[in-house]
Amino acid sequence: MIVPVTRPLARYVVSTRLEDLPAAVRHEGTRAFVNWLGCVLGGSGEEVVGRALSVYGNFAGPAQSTVIGHRLKVDAPTAALLNTMSNFAHGYNDTHLATVAHPMGAPGSALFAQAERQRVSGPEFMRAMILGVEVACRIANMVFAPPARAHVGLSAHGVTDGIAAAVATGCLLGLNEDQMVWALGLACVQASGLRSTFGTMGTKLIAGHAARCGMLAAFLAARGYTCSETPIEDAKGYAAVFANPPNLPAATDRLGEQFEILKVAYKPFPCGVVIHPAIDACLTLAGQPGFSADVIERVELRVHPMTLQLCNRPEPRDSIQALTSAQHWIAAALLHRAAGLKQGTGECVRHPAMTAMRARVTLIADEALEGSAAVAVVSLQDGRQLDAAVRQSQGSLERPMSDAELGDKFRNQATLVLPSDQAEALLEESWRLPELTDVGAMAARYFLPGK
Secondary structure (H helix, E strand, C coil), rough: CCCCCCHHHHHHHCCHHHHHHHHHHHHHHHHHHHHHHHHHHHHHHHHHHHHHHHHHHHHHHCCCEEECCEEECHHHHHHHHHHHHHHHHCCCCEEECEEEEECCCHHHHHHHHCCCCCCHHHHHHHHHHHHHHHHHHHHHHHCCCCCCCEEEEHHHHHHHHHHHHHHHHHHCCCHHHHHHHHHHHHHCCCCCHHHHHHHCCCCHHHHHHHHHHHHHHCCCCCCCCCCCCCCCCCCCCCHCCCCCCCCCHCCCCCECCHHHHHHHHEECCCCCHHHHHHHHHHHHHHHHCCCCHEEEEEEEEEEEEEHHHHCCCCCCHHHHHCCCCCCHHHHHHHHHHHCCCCHHHHHHHHHHHHHHHCCCCCCCCCCCCCCCEEEEEEECCCCEEEEEEECCCCCCCCCCCCCCHHHHHHHHCCCCCHHHHHHHHHHHHCCCHHHCCCCHHHHHHHHHCCC
């Protein structure tokens, strides 16, 4: 018997009001917006975004929505694509830790693009963002979280983020239940993404493509473009194709009672989230009295096996490859006693001292460790050893980034694009998202020519 998934999700989305959601969930919607916008600003100047803009800009439609950081407008789906790529550019965004999906970039970018086409209040934006993330994460649980099993080569955000964008955009368009079913199906049929692209520009295209496809799915559904009634749970549908086996009940289990947005973490370091415990452990070592990286002979890190599966890259060639190089960020934490945007630059990646330190790093998979844990042991030239263990790393659900830390993260990225006074004003306005009457008006105030 087929377990119903698509229609229950659609019914929940169209019937749920913002005031139905707990206060903690609503506040997380604001935090999601602050983190999303900061990451878009921070990544907007990266080469991967500029190259994409040089192509998509040639084919863009009417000037409807802003490409943040570039002071120009393109059609809304293209803006959603490019701004999502910016959000992902530094690997500094968000992570649904149970599935390693990144569910906020695509719906945030789709919603902001649409907010320049229709008047969208802060509460409307929050509702749409929260519900888009909720559905996408539940779908991710259905495909990627045990006992479900997906192919290791599938990109979790590639096959789920388009769904988030479709739901979020559909909320702004006021889709009814049938239309939301179609939007979900149309997003599902466009889902794609391969982990083999990690360490290349291609991985950013996965995220941008998902945002564009999801947005278009909602617009098609709004015009009566139909899809199947059970595109997710059908024997030949999304779940069966992407997982063997899927866990269909996970998609609707305690729907409206438990909220996946509360299980999404924000990254304190601009790289793959599975590297964060190792960084944390090495920063702890580097902070010990008398520590000196100059006398390190060997570095051993015991980490969760997924760290090696996703981020075992001992010789990254550039800043993009460094995003998924555990060895690079371990070396940065020990040499620079920091793991921020500066440590992710190509100059830092290619520095001889970094190359030498990376060569001293050995990663050891330890199935006994939780995903947020790591143990670092540094052997010194005089025979001594230093060690540090982290059980819950920074940014984990047990040690989440505070509002103040998210604010600092926003400033560090926004000032790459905006003068510090404008960045501060934008941050203050972003925290007031629940009070805003016109979210799209922010674009004219901060991101367009003359601003």
